[in-house]
Amino acid sequence: MSFEFPLLSLIIWLPIVFGIAVFATGNDRNAQLARWISLAGSVLGLLVAIPLYTSFDSATSAMQFVENHVWFERFNVNYHIGVDGISMPLILLNCFITPLVVIAGWEVIKERVSQYMGAFLVMSGIINGVFAALDAVLFYAFWEASLIPMFLIIGMWGGPNRVYAAIKFFLYTLLGSLLMLIAFIYLYQSSGGSFSIQDYHRLTIPLTPQILIFIAFLLAFAVKVPMWPVHTWLPDAHVEAPTGGSVVLAAILLKLGGYGFLRFSLPIAPDASHYLANTMVVLSLIAVVYIGLIALMQADMKKLIAYSSVAHMGFVTLGFFLLNAYGIEGAMVQMISHGFISGAMFLCVGVLYDRLHSRQIADYGGVVNKMPAFAAFFMLFAMANAGLPGTSGFVGEFMVIMGSIKVNFWYAFLAATTLIFGAAYTLWMYKRVIFGAVANPAVGGLEDISKREFALLAILAISVLWIGVYPYPLTEVMHTTVDHLLIHVSNSKL
Amino acid sequence: MNFIPPDFAPASSEIFMLIMVCIVMLADLTAGENKRYLAYLLTQITLLGCAFLTFLSFSTATHQTFSGMFVDDTMADILKMMVYGTVSAVLIYSHAYISDRGMLRGEFFSLILFATLGMMVMISASHFLTLYIGLELLSLSLYALIALRRDSVIATEAAMKFFVLGALASGFLLYGMSMVYGATGTLHISQLAQIIQSEASSKEVLVVGLVFIVAGISFKLSAAPFHMWAPDVYQGAPTAVTLFLGSAPKLAAFGFVMRLLVEGMGEMVADWQGMLVILAVMSMAIGNIAAIAQTNIKRMLAYSTISHMGFLLLGFISADSNGYSSALFYVIAYILMTLGTFAMIMLLCRSGFEAENIVDFKGLSKRNSWYAFITLLLMFSLAGIPPMIGFYAKLAVLQAVVNAGYVWLAVAAVLLSLIGAFYYLRIIKLMYFDEPDTNEPILPNSDVKILLSANGFAVLALGIFPQALMGLSLYAIQNSM
Numbered sequence: 014m015s016f017e018f019p020l021l022s023l024i025i026w027l028p029i030v031f032g033i034a035v036f037a038t039g040n041d042r043n044a045q046l047a048r049w050i051s052l053a054g055s056v057l058g059l060l061v062a063i064p065l066y067t068s069f070d071s072a073t074s075a076m077q078f079v080e081n082h083v084w085f086e087r088f089n090v091n092y093h094i095g096v097d098g099i100s101m102p103l104i105l106l107n108c109f110i111t112p113l114v115v116i117a118g119w120e121v122i123k124e125r126v127s128q129y130m131g132a133f134l135v136m137s138g139i140i141n142g143v144f145a146a147l148d149a150v151l152f153y154a155f156w157e158a159s160l161i162p163m164f165l166i167i168g169m170w171g172g173p174n175r176v177y178a179a180i181k182f183f184l185y186t187l188l189g190s191l192l193m194l195i196a197f198i199y200l201y202q203s204s205g206g207s208f209s210i211q212d213y214h215r216l217t218i219p220l221t222p223q224i225l226i227f228i229a230f231l232l233a234f235a236v237k238v239p240m241w242p243v244h245t246w247l248p249d250a251h252v253e254a255p256t257g258g259s260v261v262l263a264a265i266l267l268k269l270g271g272y273g274f275l276r277f278s279l280p281i282a283p284d285a286s287h288y289l290a291n292t293m294v295v296l297s298l299i300a301v302v303y304i305g306l307i308a309l310m311q312a313d314m315k316k317l318i319a320y321s322s323v324a325h326m327g328f329v330t331l332g333f334f335l336l337n338a339y340g341i342e343g344a345m346v347q348m349i350s351h352g353f354i355s356g357a358m359f360l361c362v363g364v365l366y367d368r369l370h371s372r373q374i375a376d377y378g379g380v381v382n383k384m385p386a387f388a389a390f391f392m393l394f395a396m397a398n399a400g401l402p403g404t405s406g407f408v409g410e411f412m413v414i415m416g417s418i419k420v421n422f423w424y425a426f427l428a429a430t431t432l433i434f435g436a437a438y439t440l441w442m443y444k445r446v447i448f449g450a451v452a453n454p455a456v457g458g459l460e461d462i463s464k465r466e467f468a469l470l471a472i473l474a475i476s477v478l479w480i481g482v483y484p485y486p487l488t489e490v491m492h493t494t495v496d497h498l499l500i501h502v503s504n505s506k507l
Numbered sequence: 508m509n510f511i512p513p514d515f516a517p518a519s520s521e522i523f524m525l526i527m528v529c530i531v532m533l534a535d536l537t538a539g540e541n542k543r544y545l546a547y548l549l550t551q552i553t554l555l556g557c558a559f560l561t562f563l564s565f566s567t568a569t570h571q572t573f574s575g576m577f578v579d580d581t582m583a584d585i586l587k588m589m590v591y592g593t594v595s596a597v598l599i600y601s602h603a604y605i606s607d608r609g610m611l612r613g614e615f616f617s618l619i620l621f622a623t624l625g626m627m628v629m630i631s632a633s634h635f636l637t638l639y640i641g642l643e644l645l646s647l648s649l650y651a652l653i654a655l656r657r658d659s660v661i662a663t664e665a666a667m668k669f670f671v672l673g674a675l676a677s678g679f680l681l682y683g684m685s686m687v688y689g690a691t692g693t694l695h696i697s698q699l700a701q702i703i704q705s706e707a708s709s710k711e712v713l714v715v716g717l718v719f720i721v722a723g724i725s726f727k728l729s730a731a732p733f734h735m736w737a738p739d740v741y742q743g744a745p746t747a748v749t750l751f752l753g754s755a756p757k758l759a760a761f762g763f764v765m766r767l768l769v770e771g772m773g774e775m776v777a778d779w780q781g782m783l784v785i786l787a788v789m790s791m792a793i794g795n796i797a798a799i800a801q802t803n804i805k806r807m808l809a810y811s812t813i814s815h816m817g818f819l820l821l822g823f824i825s826a827d828s829n830g831y832s833s834a835l836f837y838v839i840a841y842i843l844m845t846l847g848t849f850a851m852i853m854l855l856c857r858s859g860f861e862a863e864n865i866v867d868f869k870g871l872s873k874r875n876s877w878y879a880f881i882t883l884l885l886m887f888s889l890a891g892i893p894p895m896i897g898f899y900a901k902l903a904v905l906q907a908v909v910n911a912g913y914v915w916l917a918v919a920a921v922l923l924s925l926i927g928a929f930y931y932l933r934i935i936k937l938m939y940f941d942e943p944d945t946n947e948p949i950l951p952n953s954d955v956k957i958l959l960s961a962n963g964f965a966v967l968a969l970g971i972f973p974q975a976l977m978g979l980s981l982y983a984i985q986n987s988m
Contacts, residue, residue: 040876085974087981088906128876150902154893161887164932168940176940180932187892187928191921194902198909198917 020064021078021094024104025142028058028111032134035127044126048119051130055112058137062108069101071490074497076147076211077101084151088201090208094145098494099275099345102487103268104144106352109476110264111137114257116469117360121256121367122170129170133257136162140265144272149197149208153190156269160186163258163266171253178246178253185236185246193233193277196226200281214280217506220288227285230278237270240330241300244323251319252372256363259315263322263355268348271329275341275498279333283502286334293334294420298427300327305434309441314362314372317442318355321398324431325351325406331428332413335420336502341495342488343412349487350397350405350480357394357473361387364466365446369455374445378452383459388447390462390470395443397477399436405480517570517579520560520587521627527553528620535613543611547602550616551595554623558591567986575695576634581986583631585979586762590630593755593842594623599958600850601747603951607856610655610745618655619751622648626759632766635684635694642680642727645759646673649752653744665743672736676726683719686712687772696771703774714778720767721782728760730820731789734813738801741809742863746856749805750849753812754842757819761838764823769831769988776826783820788919790817795927804852804865807930808845811889814927815841821920822904825911828984833903835980836973840888840900843969847885847962851878854951854959868934870943878949879938881963888966890931891924896970903977 031054038047070077076095084092096104114133122129139162142155160183168179199222200213207213218226236243247267251259279286286293301324308320325347332344364387365380366372381388397404402411410431418425451457462470480487515522531553535546561584564570569580598619605611621644628641650673654666688694690712691702702708722733729737741749768779794814801807819841822834855862855871872879888895901924908917951959969976 085972085977087974087977088903154898157893157898161892164935165939168936176936179940180929180936183932184925184929188922188925191925192918195905195909195914195917195921198902198906199914201906202909 019080020061021096021141021145022080024058024062024065024108025094025138025145027061027138028054028134028141029138031055031057032131032138035131035134038127041124041126044123047127047130048115051115051134052112054134055115055137058134059108059112062105065096065101066105066490069096069490071098071493074098074494079147084148088150088208089206090150091148092151093148093209094142094151095147096145098491099498100144100272101490102345102349103272104141106268106349107137107140107144107265110261110352110356113356113360113469113472114260116465117260117363118255118257119465121363125169129166129255129257132162132166133261136166136261140269143269147210149200149210149213152210153194153197157187157190159266159269163262166258167250167254170255171258173253174249175253178249181246182250185243189233189236189243192229196229199226210276213277214501216281218282220284220507223282223285223506224288227278227282227289230273230282234270234273234278235296235330237273238267238326238330239270239323240296240327241304241323244300244304247323248316248319251322251359252313252315256359256366259359259363260356263318263359264352267322267326268352271326271333271344271348274330274333275345279336279502280498282506284505284507286502287336290334290336294331294424297327297331297334298424300324301331301431302427302434305431305438308438309434311438312374314365314374314442314446315359316372317374317438318358318362318398321358321435321438322351322355324435325355325398328410328413328428328431331424332409332416335413335416335424336499337416337419338495338499339412339419340416341499342491343409343416345409345491345495346405346412346480346484346487347409350409350477353473353476353480354394354397354404354406357390357470357477358398360466360469360473361391361394364462368459369453374442376453377446377456378449379447379456380459381447382451383456384461386467387462387470390474391443391447393474393477394470395439397481399439400432403478403481405477405484407481408484513574514570514572517564517572518577518631519564520557521624521631523560524553524557524620524624524627527556528617528624531620532613532617535616543606546613546616547598547611550598550620553620554591554595557627558588561587561591569987571633573637575697576637577628577631578633579631582765582983583762583987585983586630586758587627589839589842590623590626590755590758593758593846594619594751596846596958596962597747597751597754599954600846600853601750603955604747604853604856605745608656608745610747615652615655618648618652622652622751623755626755629759629766630762633696633770635688635696638696638763638766639677639681639684641759642763643677645756646677649748649756652748652751653740655748656745659743659745661743662745665740668743669736669740672726676723676733679719679726680723683716683721683723686716686719690716696766699771700773703772713772713775717772717775717778718782720772721779721786724760724764724767725786727763728757728816728820729809729813730786730816731793731813734790734793737813738797738806738809741805741812742803746805746849746853746861750846750853753808753849754845757816757838757842761819761835765831765987768823769826773826780824780826783824784913784916787817787820787824788916788923790814790820791920791923795923798927798930801930802865803863804867804934805863807865808848811927811930812845814923815889818901818904818920818924821908821916824913824916825907827907827910828981828988829910830904830907831988832977832980832984833900833907835983836903836977837900839976839980840896840969843962843966844885844888844897847881847959847966848889850955850959850962851882851885854878854949854955857947865934865937866944868937869941871938874943874946875949878959881959882938883935884963884966886931886934888970890928892928894967894970896966896973896976899970899973899977
């Protein structure tokens, strides 16, 4: 392996270049060309990302595949990128989801195809940039830039209330990010003029500024995750977004928030993290329990899955702020697994929506009679969403519950209720949609999934089962980094 | 008594400009109705010639002439070069618009050139009187430009309003200057700084004078609470004139603030800092909140200007070259964005149709996806979203503010700019999420097409590679202090 080859840059910029090429195909006369270029771009994007895993050295917690160039000297900003055991799996997840999104929109998107596909490719590259950035300004630029394509995707191809959802999504996320920008500038001053994230990790900061910095980061990341009580944009955005948008939103964009906690909040403000850990745990448990109950009451499938996402991401933040190895690794596994499961769930709803143009649970019933193959896949993903052992959903939740029992029995007790609520809302929805008599005459005319849809769901099903049965390849790459992070966080920076 | 002629060399571009304005007027007078193009060409040549002369006289040294009333330093040269570029772009953008509306006459061009000359004098002034002459030359030309369509009621009203309020502001400024003169006994900006430093003057009188001077400056910058004229004038003036008065004069105003507050009264930073904080916060609050309620795009952009000027003032608060260069970078970024935005508005105008309302942007992406994309870049840049240049401008200013210890001010600034993001998003929403009302194609001339594309591209490219422009701003400030 040669370190000179700019592999990470390639992973970031290749999808963006392809995205621009897709835009260049212009109007819908060239729709088929746009589709093929995007498929090629996204698959190439996945292929070039594979060496990231195969050449990754899991014995070190240092940054790997590092590239460092001066970007602009005026503020000492560098084009500094690299990955460790935390960011590498997330980049792979993103590269993996992108081709699926392209395939999912293949026949469904008929209007302004080149703009739709191009936006997803550009966004994919930008998100890789967020995960790889080691410079605060570079990170921030990628972080905010990722809003632009998503805003357009929701607003242009979304449902009836898309404008409201798109603007709410954008402003909500911007609110959090802007305070993070102030935190970065503050850190720039107190570090004597550096925007390097690794310099911030070493910086000593008194407790009060640490808490303020923590809160600024918290607003940015909590909105993205999203944590209760700043989660309200998510159901709106999910319901209105097109299927591909929902998949990327749930599978990738939410992970940006979780990643932010690990890269910024914990290492830069460890004392504040300890100081506020209980508050964070309580907020996370509210998300797990209360949002779980809200999900139970939803009549709209997408909304139900959106709330279930909030509850599952509550597990992620819970795991982080237990501040032990089980918690953080469990939370990481949960993030990856949630990427697969929520993506798959939204694709399943998309499959139904494409046929009947309704997301209401009440409009369905007895779907299994017409779509047996679909019902089988949906069953698997519903079980995984409920955290059934043997699926990836179980591994992360189990590890986080193990971690929380070490801290406090009642944390573990409340966290474990998710296994009940999760099963309740997911399986109840499944029962009402799939089983029973055919309630709606339109259901009688349903056709089972096409080869394209079958391939999509099969790939995701394999991933879910693989991580569920054998999570070792995933935990192995992150182990050293997480240990290092924990040691770092346990040392006071006052 | 011997008359020693002053050194004309530092003012060569101003003198050339003055001669050329007369030539433009005469040429247009003698040329027939079908040779209106001549004035346009001559104007562009004038700007090019001035740029050449300024380039020739460019040096890092500071030259004073006319008994120290006129100064030629690095900052002046760089600002002037930018003024020429901006005015030239304004003319290219507005050429089709004004010829459709019968304004393609010598008056338009000579007034624009007079205004430009006023800006150049302001930028190079090192004496209160020179400063005032430059300012009035600019203002009077602008009053006339706004009223150029004399049969338009709304334009006449705008010009009247601008004139009355502008005269009041000039009065403020003169009153402030007279107080400063009373306290220090000098009108020379460089001597002023020395006298204030030696504390030989009455502090009370100086501070009262400073208040009036800051009020006058705020009016020219359209910073709240002296902003009332801006929405009406922006709306009432022909769009080509709005473009002109919203762009290049901001560079002159920046020079004005630098000369008066920084060079002249830099010792009184503790006094004007607090005033600027209030002005900046009020401008950002009023500008951003009032812009939400607007349905007229020009009014909306007027309020957006007010908020941007608030942000610009933040750059001065840190009172060091870091802050001033950030403010300069902000002005340049702002002008790039304003030029593009107003050019888009004029592109949507057709003969007999004025694109005045925000809804005129409806469905633009379906009418012409390229121009919609450029507007998208401009709007995200105005909202301060990376990787557009508007973000780096905000970053630079915020960094200066935090550096000066005003973290709360930075927090207030970003929260208010969040409100601002809403109305820029609304334009994008109209362009991309709504269906067009008309399918009339957009057919710009090829020069506008190239320039507008370059303008939109610059907003993105200078955002991705901001080093050159940031370095230039810092260079301009550091070599002149």
